[in-house]
Amino acid sequence: MTPLLDGCTPWPEEFVDHYWAAGHWRGNTLDNLLRGWALQYGPRTALVHGDTRVTYARLNRRVDRMAAGFRLRGLGPGQRVVVQLPNVPEFVITVFALMRVGAVPVFCPLPYGAEGVAHLVQVTESVGYVGPATHRGFDHTAMAADIAARGPFLRKVFTYEAPGTASPYGGFTTDPAGCYYFPLDSIDSPPEPTPSRSAGQVAFLLPAGDATGTPHLVPRTHDDYAYQARAAAELVSLTENDVYLAALPAASHFGFGCPGIVGTFSVGGAVVLIEGQEDREDRDPAACLRAVERERVTVTSVEPDLAQRWLEVLPTVRADVSSLRLVQIGGAQGHRSTVERLGHALGCGVQQAFAMAEGPLTLTRPGDPDEAVLGTQGRPLSPDDQLHIVDADGKPVPHGESGELLARGPHVPRGHYRAPEHNARTFTPDGYLRTGRLAHRTPDGNLVVSGPLEET
Template sequence: MTSLLGGCTPWPEEFVDRYWAAGHWRGNTLDNLLRGWALQYGPRTALVHDGTRITYAALNRRVDRMAAGFRLRGLRPGQRVVVQLPNVPEFVIAVFALMRAGLVPVFCPVSHRASEVSHLVRFTQAVGYVGPSTYQGFDHTAMVADIAAQGPFLRRVFTLDAPGTSSPYGGLTTDPSGCQYSPLGHLDAPPEPPLAQSADQVAFLLLAGTGSSTSAPKLIPRTHNDYAYQARAAAELVSLTENDVYLAALPAESPFSFGGPGIVGTLSVGGTVVLVEHPGPAECLAAIERERVTITSVVPALAESWLDVLPALQADVSSLRLVQIGGAPLHRATAERIGPEWGCRPQQVFGTAEGLLTLTRPGDPDETVLTTHGRPLSPDDEIRIVDADGRDVPDGEPGELLARGPYTPRGYYRAPDHDAGSFTPDGYVRTGNRARRTPEGNLVVTGRLDDVPRRADHERPLGA
């Protein structure tokens, strides 16, 4: 992996050659792909949020101008910027603008507070922060001001004001620590010539662990090549087209919502992404009816709550054709309700922040959809299920799920100690999940492994 960002483990050259030869990796950056989508789908609606509708052409223009604004504020290629935004259009715009400016977004849940955010800033040496001024009663600006005062990294803060409010800084302001603050909406400058960027560079950093003040967070470096492939392959698997409308109900920065196929996959085919800030049934079912949503992604608890409330709300959800469900075990009884009550099929999904996606297929028998997590997304995904001694177990037997493939990085960012315990010497990530494989090749993931110490790699030969 040739990267502007140090501390990343490369794929071995033989695998790089394999993924290029198979056509998985195509050498285009995500922000440059957006340029192409804007040319192809220009007047179509790309993003919807409340009463706001943004076309592909307008989205690309705003990304261009915000990217130039980041550069004008002194940010330089390769620097890290923490992005902590809810499901609003500015999340998509800022992430693509940072990538277009050669910067590396660091995805951070909007629910995280000072201890997690400050540690994330220190660990990544982030020079910038993009987040709300205040959100759901919490003062993000004050939190970030405290973090910046601790130094030495954070020096640029861009805040998103809530409707009807204004930033306490009003415009570009510098505090006593030397940190500059400005409203995100003020990042509007004439576009600059495109940067020469390589698709094997890191596109963004995805948070795998919660982090704390005493332990480093686990961050996954996702390259343009591997993530573009993941989103494209997932979009093809569910037959996404420009007529599809995707509801982003889960947090936009989550792997499920961002690229499984999610936001990126929907944009890649000219579809429409509907962003909602609250995943509750009232807001989401109303959005499904209003925007004629065709596909969405939820966790089992959300699916149950939507199902339970639908009769009282009397929302029209007949536009739905597919509901992806993942993140936790799905009760069969819940899955069986979706067809009769929503008029569409469920799709069971298992995914890890580290990359691996397994999905049932739209044409799978009902029993497969109701009882398994399907098969890996890519034909070049390699799966092993092993016992506590690292030996492969027969089909039908439970064990730990290991994976490697064209969208599963070979290590965490700047985390050699984590890598030693989380990746095998030949590059398989230990997912920490217990699974078994059916005779038909489908995976059934039953939960996390019991907290039983395993022998170190040097004490047990893998596959022995």
């Protein structure tokens, strides 16, 4: 098996063999899958952002050209690059272009400030940063310059400016610290052949937790994430006629691959990107509802607080949301009334889910009885997911009683990135993730996630 990125914990060989034999892992990188989707769905719309529409064929060409531009500027296999962008097509293009050159994108939520970004750069030894030149009054370029001056890793900064906005930083520049600055739209070169890579390698690093603490990074491989997104797309019966609204940050685990953006691409559907959804406090539910009407959105994903805000503005926005067939709601127990009201208000099906960046993903199923949909987070995505509920001593609790949820499976990595001491506490010796979440099973086998252990 091809070694993972240094600092990552591999799956044991017997599990790798089983996941391959079961057909979960298929040996194709995410960026190479995009090539196949471009051939299969070429003229269909892949991305929508305002008045911009990007077909699958054009998306793949832009990824090819940006990848060639990154290579010319010295980015290559194994190097880490922090990506901190709003919900714009450039986020998707950048992430796939970096993967195509073998670099490892480090997903960075837009609300992360200087210390959060500096932490990611330091832990990953990132040589590059991709972010807005400025965003809502915050100077990301100045932030990157300060991080670069602290040394010794960050040496290439790529700045994004919205179309029609003049960058105050102009073209290519450098600074006394030896850091180079490039407008992101200048990273465009004729495509070149790229070397083949193993799908068992790390595709990207995903922060676990929110912007309020020091995040640990989850290494997601091409194999495990492609399987997760594909299986989630199959579970919700996504087709090429579906339109998925990214109502959550594109860089979030739930929005990117549960099934999210990647799952929608896997079936040839369209993804609608809405800016302003990256910060929990600034999300605009009215903009999302208007996008549902304008683009005839069929599927979207929300968190309970966003679902509540949709309910509050729906009577005044008066958008036609009749195209919606399914809304996923990610969270934990305690939002039953919100789930029920949202389904009635939107006139569509709802699906509860429990998702962690570390991989565990449970979902209710279409056709489940109302009691399961309204009161549980469903069942594991994969038939090879192993979930246990244990007491404080690590012993299984009787069926129906509460305890800590443990998980392992084909889309649950075996450790956080470069965190051996943390991993010793967070993973059991036999590879189960200690989720830190209290849960119990209902008599029909569905999972109810009550919340963090410390809240009990």
